[in-house]
Amino acid sequence: MSDAAPGLQLLPPGTPIDLTNCEHEPIHVPGSIQPRGVLLAVSEPDLVVQQVSENLADLVGVAASDALGRPLTEVLGVAQAEAVARSASAFGDLRERNPVELTLDVDGGPRPVDALLHRAVTGSAGEGMPPASTLVVELEPAFGPRPFSFPNTYQAVRGTVGELNRASTLQELYDITAHAVRQLTGFDRVMVYRYDADHNGEVVAEAKAPGLNAFLGLHYPASDIPAQARALYEKNWIRLISDVDYVPARLWPAAWPASGHPLDLTYSTLRSVSPIHVEYLQNMGVRASMSISLLRDDRLWGLIACHHYTGPHAPPYATRAAAEFLGSTLSLRLVDRAEEDEVHRALRVRSTLAWLTAATLDEDRPLVDTLLGSPDLLDLLPADGVVLSLQRHSGSRGAPLPEGAAEAVAAWAAAQDEDVVATDSLPRSAPGLDADPACGVLVVPLPDGQFVLWHRAEAVRTVDWGGDPHNKAIAEREGDEVRLSPRKSFDRWRETVRDRSEPWSAQEVTEVLELRTHLLEALYARSRSQVRAAETLQRSLLTEPPQRADLEVAVRYVPAAREAQVGGDWYDVFEQPDGSTVLVIGDVVGHDTEAAADMAQLRGVLRGIAYDSADGPAAVLTRLDAAIAGLGLDALATVLVGRLVPEPASGGTRLRWASAGHLPPLVVGRDGVARALTAPRAGLLLGVDPAAVRPECEALLEPGSTVLLYTDGLVERRDQGFDDGVDRLAAELASLADRPVGEVCDEVLARLLTDDAEDDVALVAVRLGVSRAPAGR
Known part of the structure; x- marks a missing residue:
């Protein structure tokens, strides 16, 4: 263990602690305890006392100097030390079994105590070795329920x-x-x-x-x-x-003998507290x-x-x-x-967002009219007003802003070079702008000067503080010196907060980011000739895979060779909070803007369902099917959902997957043999029967294996069936097993995809148990 927590430097011994340095005070290694109990630090496994608190004799009847270097049995007694040893030898967190109830023999009489055990790091055991630890035994006089x-x-x-x-x-x-x-x-x-x-x-x-x-x-x-x-x-x-008002009982010796490091008392119940905090409490009475x-x-x-x-x-x-x-x-x-x-x-926001997303697909209606219809953008995000400028149309709802104010705020937001710009204090963030009554704004800058802007008025509020928060310290004279001390006044101090609106929450910003993706999709569908809009759409739809050291991931999307390069194929790769990785490949029936809209909604709903869910892939598909029916999406799609879970015990990775009518995953092991992972029965595609249950399959994959998910545009040809196409893909994949997955994707596309392909193609390739950076798309 280092001398202090990361980023925390120990102060030189004897440095007075005051408000000029208390934020850097090493409070986890104070070198003393509160004297309501005593502390012994003993080495393991011999249980020899190495450090004690100087007040040991007050409770145990043995002087601190006499206890050092002696076995715990000679300090506490044989039966008592054996009880401590039994508890310390059990598996798991020692603190979960506290207290060890002991009765000491002190001056010929019984003295019940509670022994509280934990282990503390006392320094490094040597290069390449785990940190050394010591058993800390804290004793408190026992009273109360036993x-x-x-x-x-x-x-x-x-x-x-x-x-x-x-x-x-x-x-x-x-x-x-x-x-x-x-x-x-x-x-x-x-x-x-x-x-x-x-x-x-x-x-x-x-x-x-x-x-x-x-x-x-x-x-x-x-x-x-x-x-x-x-x-x-x-x-x-x-x-x-x-x-x-306690007088700290110092630890003796001050440092652990073998390492010279102070004893870490993070988990100590008797840990001495900062003198600044003691003075703070004393000032409060x-x-x-x-x-x-x-x-x-x-x-x-x-x-x-x-x-x-x-x-x-x-x-x-x-x-x-x-x-x-x-x-x-x-x-x-x-x-x-x-x-x-x-x-x-x-759920409420998701419903509103799904409706707005679907409504934007009506290209005969201006986007501004769509987003200010019913429901509108104020149903998605509560605010005093909203202003839009999209495709040479402008509109607003709610409280009006002065002429030109929205455009000035949008230009300032665009200069920040962020997907969403939010502030609850425009006067402080952009003091040169006058957009009264707007005080807080949330802006979505879009290509070519387009924007969506929500605004909130100033929310004047009063905050009652326990003392003036701006007067954090007072001067105290001690002889010829002056030091800083915690404030002494804790009387109610009222502050009026101005120039701030109700803040925008992180969740609200996330939801607006998702709306931005759908708006970019709509702008692309309505402006096919604009290359810039098309590139922005691609960036918003096809997200980069997560950056993981143990996975090499590549993703590809190739639109069909047709005029309207918008379709229903998609992929998704994201990491769950528990460290698992979710793989998704899907294909919505159809090749038009409606298919693209359905795809975007399914992708968003599926990610929302699966992100922090412990459900298996089959259950995720069932919930997605129910959402299709419940939200009235009227979409048909094939989808495959996989979940990669590392298994440290075996060194491999378990793939759990389920398919709603989608083509099987292909896997190539280290032996270079490719195989398709087939389910015991076919899973019904999404959108047919919301009560359908799909089989869930598992496969334990060895390190170095490559998994490939793909859509039917890669293997479907007029002159060959699906099975032949999958077999050919498997053969090509096997021949490329030793190549980086990014090259695997590019070579597969080059060898199997024709220039006149009529269907989109999406690919997800994952190499397991590697240490290379993801290959991207």
Whole structure:
């Protein structure tokens, strides 16, 4: 392990910590602990004590100097050390089995303690070797419910979990949790604290003792909890400071003897906290505090913050575990609620987008009229108004802008050289422009000066801060020196925020990006003679494959040799959040603009269904078929969906695939033999029966194998059947097995495709278990 986290430099020993350097403070290696317990760091497997906290004798009855270099059995006792060893020898995360309940013999009397175990990295074991680690044993005096067990923990919060499950709003979830944690832990104040996109915090729920002033609704600046502290909250979900006036108990020796590195206390329950944070709490009048992390997708979303004012406060381990369990339950319920809201919104937006996309195919109606019909672009994206300029037609809906303002904003956006330009403060982003009443704009610049522009008015709002966020520090005189200290005033401070609209969310920008793709398709279909529009269409339809070191991917699309070079063939390659790679090849029946529109909708809907779904390819096809019927797309198509899942145990890759009437994938192994992967029965093409079920097949592919997906334009000829065409393609593929996949695609097209081909061709070629960059298209 390095001396500090990536990008974090350790300060020289003895450097005073103040607000000029606290953002770089190495808080994970403080070199001391809170003295409510003691710490022993022991080597493995011999369990010899290498480091201890200097207060060891207070709890164990053995002086720190006497414990160093001795076996753990001689420090804690044989039975106690054996209990620690048994727990440490089990597989998995040691923290999941905490605490180890021990009874020490101190001065001839029993002393119950909770032993909390984890492993910490103590430096490198040598070049090419994994990092060395040590077993950290933290002991706290045991009191409260015993024996500790998950059933007992769950029993303590079962009623609250039921209330959380019945809650119908986010505010109910917050309020229930705040009151339950206060009742469970006995803190004077418990707050649910939520971060915004800039890491500023807001108190969204509060349970407090009578007589305390309310913090509900107050905001706190991101600087109150620096980035490295937030990173620790994502790893260690609960932190207790039982007495802010504690005197730190130093670790002795200061560094791990074998490496000279300080002991990493990231996962320590007794980790000493930053003196800046202690002073911050003292300035608030807080005597003890506890925080529980709230996570979404393993990222810090907020905190349950507990404060005590009447003196030190140390809830026992079992109580803290129950409170942490409540925090985890709230996190899960928040994720469920957020995902449910996102699904409902996404379905509504998807329906609107599908309708608008289909409507743009009516070339007898100007695009502006189509997009301002019913539904219109304000149904897709909420705003105060929208302005369009497409194909020499202009129009608007909603609040009007001054003459020429939309064009000036669009020109500024086009100069940013981005597909979509969004700002919630035009006066700050482009101070020279006067587009009042527009304050926030989202612009889609399009070729030849065309554009779509949504605008939102200024949303004047007030924010109540817990103290002036712009006065983050005060000067403190200490003798002849002056240092910076956390602010002392936490009185409500109201700020009026101007020159900002309601922000554009990342999801809204993503949806507008998809609309942009469909608009480019429509512009291309209406302007075939414009080469620039055709090139833009190709870039928007045929996305680059993902950049992966273990896959070599090539994709190709060749339009048919006919006047209207728009068809229904498509491919798609994308990576799922779990690391799997999805391969798609499809062919919509038809060769006109209607087929192209159906293809675009199917491609978008399929990607939306499959992106973060754990469903297999057959289930994805079933859902896509249902969407075709439900959205009234009236499309017929053959589609093959494959999912590549690496299998580290075997070194190979498992291909799961299902076909809706599409041609079988071809695979060439390292032996150069090509074979078609056939299903036990044919799968019905899409658009015929939404209840159709297709077989799902699997094949384990060895490293170096090549997989080829293709459309029928490559193998269909008037003078040969499909089987003959597939056999010929397999033979050509086998002869090219040792070539890069980009060359494989080009050679296959050159050898099999004639100049007068009447059908489009799409190809996806993947080489497994290689370390070359993707070949592109």
